[in-house]
Amino acid sequence: MTSPFRVLFVDDEEELVSAVTERLELRGIDAAGCLSGRAALAKLAAEHFDFVVLDVKMPGLGGLDVIRMINENYPDVKVTLLTGHSSVEDAEAGLRLGAVAYPQIPVDLDALLEILRNAAGQA
Amino acid sequence: MVLATATVALLPLFITSVLNHLQYRRAIRTEAVQPISRITFNTKRSIELCLAERRSTLNFIVNDRSFEELCSRNALARAIANMNRSMTVGAFVDLGIVDSNGDQLCYSSPYQLEGRNYADQDWFREVARRGTYTSDVFLGFRNVPHFVIASRHDHPNGGFSILRATIDAEMLSEQLLAAGLESTDDVFLVNRQGILQTPSRRYGAVLTPIPLAVPPYAPGAEVTETHDDLGRAVFVGSASIDNSPFILMLIKPTAQAMGRWLSLRNELVGFTALSAAPILAVILWGSGQFVNSMREASRRRAALMHHMEYSNKLASLGRLAAGVAHEINNPLAIINEKAGLARDLVSLEKDFPRREKFLDLIDSILRSVERCKTITHRLLGFARHMDVRNEPIDLGSLLREVLGFLEKEAEYRNLELTLEVDPALPTIVSDRGQLQQVFLNILNNAFAAVKDGGRIEIRAGMSGAQHVRIAIADNGIGIPPEHLPRIFEPFFTTKEGVGTGLGLSITYGIVKKLGGGIEVASTVGVATQLTVVLPIGQEVRK
Numbered sequence: 001m002t003s004p005f006r007v008l009f010v011d012d013e014e015e016l017v018s019a020v021t022e023r024l025e026l027r028g029i030d031a032a033g034c035l036s037g038r039a040a041l042a043k044l045a046a047e048h049f050d051f052v053v054l055d056v057k058m059p060g061l062g063g064l065d066v067i068r069m070i071n072e073n074y075p076d077v078k079v080t081l082l083t084g085h086s087s088v089e090d091a092e093a094g095l096r097l098g099a100v101a102y103p104q105i106p107v108d109l110d111a112l113l114e115i116l117r118n119a120a121g122q123a
Numbered sequence: 124m125v126l127a128t129a130t131v132a133l134l135p136l137f138i139t140s141v142l143n144h145l146q147y148r149r150a151i152r153t154e155a156v157q158p159i160s161r162i163t164f165n166t167k168r169s170i171e172l173c174l175a176e177r178r179s180t181l182n183f184i185v186n187d188r189s190f191e192e193l194c195s196r197n198a199l200a201r202a203i204a205n206m207n208r209s210m211t212v213g214a215f216v217d218l219g220i221v222d223s224n225g226d227q228l229c230y231s232s233p234y235q236l237e238g239r240n241y242a243d244q245d246w247f248r249e250v251a252r253r254g255t256y257t258s259d260v261f262l263g264f265r266n267v268p269h270f271v272i273a274s275r276h277d278h279p280n281g282g283f284s285i286l287r288a289t290i291d292a293e294m295l296s297e298q299l300l301a302a303g304l305e306s307t308d309d310v311f312l313v314n315r316q317g318i319l320q321t322p323s324r325r326y327g328a329v330l331t332p333i334p335l336a337v338p339p340y341a342p343g344a345e346v347t348e349t350h351d352d353l354g355r356a357v358f359v360g361s362a363s364i365d366n367s368p369f370i371l372m373l374i375k376p377t378a379q380a381m382g383r384w385l386s387l388r389n390e391l392v393g394f395t396a397l398s399a400a401p402i403l404a405v406i407l408w409g410s411g412q413f414v415n416s417m418r419e420a421s422r423r424r425a426a427l428m429h430h431m432e433y434s435n436k437l438a439s440l441g442r443l444a445a446g447v448a449h450e451i452n453n454p455l456a457i458i459n460e461k462a463g464l465a466r467d468l469v470s471l472e473k474d475f476p477r478r479e480k481f482l483d484l485i486d487s488i489l490r491s492v493e494r495c496k497t498i499t500h501r502l503l504g505f506a507r508h509m510d511v512r513n514e515p516i517d518l519g520s521l522l523r524e525v526l527g528f529l530e531k532e533a534e535y536r537n538l539e540l541t542l543e544v545d546p547a548l549p550t551i552v553s554d555r556g557q558l559q560q561v562f563l564n565i566l567n568n569a570f571a572a573v574k575d576g577g578r579i580e581i582r583a584g585m586s587g588a589q590h591v592r593i594a595i596a597d598n599g600i601g602i603p604p605e606h607l608p609r610i611f612e613p614f615f616t617t618k619e620g621v622g623t624g625l626g627l628s629i630t631y632g633i634v635k636k637l638g639g640g641i642e643v644a645s646t647v648g649v650a651t652q653l654t655v656v657l658p659i660g661q662e663v664r665k
């Protein structure tokens with residue numbers, strides 16, 4: 001089964017990253033994980049991803065910084081922002097920067113997948 | 124405080140009044156005393172003249188004839204008759220001649236008193252020493268008050284004789300009557316022991332003691348003030364009658380003498396009272412106002428302090444709650460995903476041992492995570508910085524919209540929902556979404572409080588010119604008084620196991636954010652009313 005799209009999941013919680021990527025894989029989605037913004041940018045430089053799912057709050061490069069860089073360097077990559085503490089400001093900033101959606105964590109995986117599928121369908 | 128102000132304000136008035144009072148009284152007293160003094164003096168003079176006249180008459184008799192001539196009884200009797208002919212009152216009653224040994228040589232009256240010796244009597248010694256004598260008044264043989272005057276006549280060959288005359292005391296009374304007194308006045312003579320020598324109108328009959336102090340000897344007329352035996356204030360004019368034991372006393376009640384003063388005093392007191400009354404009234408009123416406004420100010424300050432304390436408490440609780448929620452959120456996400464992964468794996472494995480049991484367990488974990496998620500999201504919502512998106516809002520339609528969410532439940536539970544909106548209510552400028560949240564939260568609580576078939580009333584109207592007021596009342600279980608102060612605190616709940624205890628605290632936070640206020644009133648078992656007051660906002664469109 002070929003994956004409809006490739007997803008890069010970026011969060012500083014390793015346990016979360018591993019579980020989410022494994023679950024996406026189980027659903028036939030080609031997924032990879034990164035533990036920091038910097039690692040994610042490096043990964044993007046090496047491989048192509050359709051979606052990046054970004055935690056807003058991470059040590060080092062934050063989610064919003066990473067979006068800016070993705071917009072600059074990989075304009076065709078769609079970004080979904082995970083808003084950890086319901087910050088409307090963060091979510092709005094993310095939206096302005098072109099994020100597809102900003103679900104709050106803990107996020108239901110199937111809901112996230114739905115968001116991604118919809119975004120992929122529109123593309 | 125009131126007392127001090129009143130004292131300071133009224134003291135000058137009272138001092139002035141008292142000084143005026145004293146000055147007027149002194150002036151009027153002087154005016155009252157002068158006539159008393161004058162009459163006393165004049166009466167003293169006339170009595171002295173009268174006595175002197177009697178003495179001259181006696182001297183004339185003695186000088187006119189020798190004692191031998193006089194000592195024929197007829198001669199004395201004739202002399203009395205002659206003297207009395209010229210007098211209407213105060214007639215001579217008898218005459219006697221006493222020699223230097225005190226023996227009465229002859230006597231005018233029918234009483235046989237010749238040969239009587241007076242040598243050891245006071246009057247004899249007095250007249251022998253001083254040449255003249257006037258006795259106290261006494262009751263004579265005929266039970267008529269009279270007194271004695273006597274004078275000494277020295278013989279050329281040494282030795283002397285004394286002519287002694289008894290005079291009807293009526294003479295003295297007659298002289299006093301001539302003083303021309305008012306009916307309330309009293310004038311009489313007393314001796315130095317205070318025994319009445321003439322009858323008094325008020326203080327008793329002749330020869331009874333007066334109930335007043337005996338004035339000391341004074342050559343002129345003295346006026347003093349005292350109180351008599353009846354407690355009346357009186358002026359006492361007094362003067363000693365020269366060459367006699369008599370003291371003239373003129374009694375004039377102060378009330379009469381100072382009549383003018385009394386009416387003036389009443390005017391003064393009235394004037395003072397009239398002046399003091401408005402001052403006192405203004406002070407009392409002013410202090411009352413002052414005290415009330417102080418009390419009101421301190422009550423407001425206390426309320427404000429309480430309010431600030433409460434707000435601070437809510438804010439720090441909010442921060443704490445948000446911190447806790449945020450920290451829990453990440454591990455919760457991991458649990459969520461790990462459990463999700465476990466479910467994925469189990470559900471993919473068709474012949475996983477006890478597969479159903481595992482799926483149940485995992486679902487249970489996921490449901491618990493869901494519950495935790497609800498709590499953390501609410502906590503974060505409570506604390507988060509809310510952006511207020513202001514837009515014109517028609518409160519009536521907003522409330523109907525919110526009620527729309529609840530219609531099904533109301534129908535199902537047979538609840539009576541009423542909405543009354545003042546038609547004059549203006550469009551307000553506020554945040555639609557947040558207001559929906561506020562009313563939804565309050566209505567949810569109201570729904571939880573009422574039994575099936577209960578009633579919930581919503582009334583929206585103006586509150587002053589700048590605010591609208593939305594009251595949501597239910598006839599549910601009510602809130603116990605001890606819970607009332609805490610219902611806006613996060614985690615405070617009475618719906619154990621059902622509620623998060625965040626609904627009303629979030630509501631409170633939102634309303635504050637929107638510049639409004641929220642209040643609760645409740646009677647257990649009867650009713651609860653939450654009142655939300657919101658500012659109309661700047662862009663008022665009527």
